[in-house]
Amino acid sequence: MPSPDKDSRHTYQDYLTWSDDESWELIGGRAYNMTPAPGFRHQRVTGNFYHTLKNVLQGRCCVAGIAPTDVVLSDHDVVQPDVFVVCDERKITEQIILGAPDLVLEVASPATAKKDRWEKKRLYESFGVKDYILIDPVAQYAERFMLERDGRFDRGEVFAPSQVLVLQSLEDVEVPLWEVFEVPRDA
Numbered sequence: 384m385p386s387p388d389k390d391s392r393h394t395y396q397d398y399l400t401w402s403d404d405e406s407w408e409l410i411g412g413r414a415y416n417m418t419p420a421p422g423f424r425h426q427r428v429t430g431n432f433y434h435t436l437k438n439v440l441q442g443r444c445c446v447a448g449i450a451p452t453d454v455v456l457s458d459h460d461v462v463q464p465d466v467f468v469v470c471d472e473r474k475i476t477e478q479i480i481l482g483a484p485d486l487v488l489e490v491a492s493p494a495t496a497k498k499d500r501w502e503k504k505r506l507y508e509s510f511g512v513k514d515y516i517l518i519d520p521v522a523q524y525a526e527r528f529m530l531e532r533d534g535r536f537d538r539g540e541v542f543a544p545s546q547v548l549v550l551q552s553l554e555d556v557e558v559p560l561w562e563v564f565e566v567p568r569d570a
Contacts, residue, residue, distance in 0.1 A: 387414035394458045406451060410502050412459035421492050428520040429465045429490050431563045436468060439556050445470040445485065454480040456510045462503065465490045468553060483510040485552050490518045504528065508536045513552035523564045545569060 386402055387393055392412035401407055406417035421429075429449065436447040450463045467484035469475055474482040487507050489499040499517055507515045508530065515528040515536060523544045528536035529551065542548050544564040550556040561568045 392459070395455055395461055396458075398461050406463065408463060409459055409461040410498075410506055415498065417463065417495075419494075421490070424520045425465075425490050425492050427565065428518055428563055429488075431565065432488055432490075432518070432558065433466045435558050435562060436466065436556070439558075440468070440553070443554075444472070445553060446472075446475065448480065448484075452480060453478070454484060456483060456506070460506060460510070462506070464488065470553075483507070483512050485512070486514040486516070486550060487512050488516040488518065490520055504536065508534075514550055516548070518563070520564070523566065525560055525563075 386405060387397065387407065393409055393414055394412065395409070398407060398409055408415045408417060433447055433449045440447055445468050448467050448469065450465050452463060452467070454462050454464060454467060456462065464484070464487045466488040467480065468486040469480055470485045471482070474480055474484075489495070489503060491499050496519075504515060508528075511530060511534065513530045517526045518524070525542045525548055526539050527542065527548060528539045531537055542560055544560045544566050545568060546560055548558040548560055550558065559568075
């Protein structure tokens with residue numbers, strides 16, 4: 384299977400033909416290589432956030448997911464968020480998520496921080512993701528952007544590892560960040 388030409392505009396059908404040896408995302412038809420794999424700290428924080436959400440969502444209509452899962456927003460936009468929550472079961476297929484999740488979490492790494500903060504934030508905003516959360520696993524903080532009535536994200540709010548992140552789009556689900564970052568509660 385071929386790899387994409389990074390200077391061309393691609394579709395989801397092109398994406399399906401690319402080599403499984405590498406991970407790719409499409410934003411506006413532009414191919415982004417997601418290799419190398421994230422570091423261990425990144426994966427610990429991702430896993431901790433996912434497990435917290437999975438546990439608190441039991442018995443509710445929403446489902447938490449974790450990368451690598453293709454989230455197909457459009458024919459030119461296919462992403463693999465680190466963690467996501469979908470509350471509309473019609474968006475969930477056997478292989479992919481078809482449409483915008485209600486919540487998306489991206490854990491920044493040196494290779495992805497700029498794309499996560501600017502390009503993905505704009506993308507998620509344009510497709511109506513209700514909560515977009517960026518986590519820095521090294522500096523240990525979370526930043527949450529909530530979709531406002533005008534269809535744009537608010538200015539964002541920063542949370543320390545000693546705080547509880549309240550996810551209003553999920554009916555006030557609480558995420559204790561000290562558990563996500565694996566630090567003492569009073570850190």
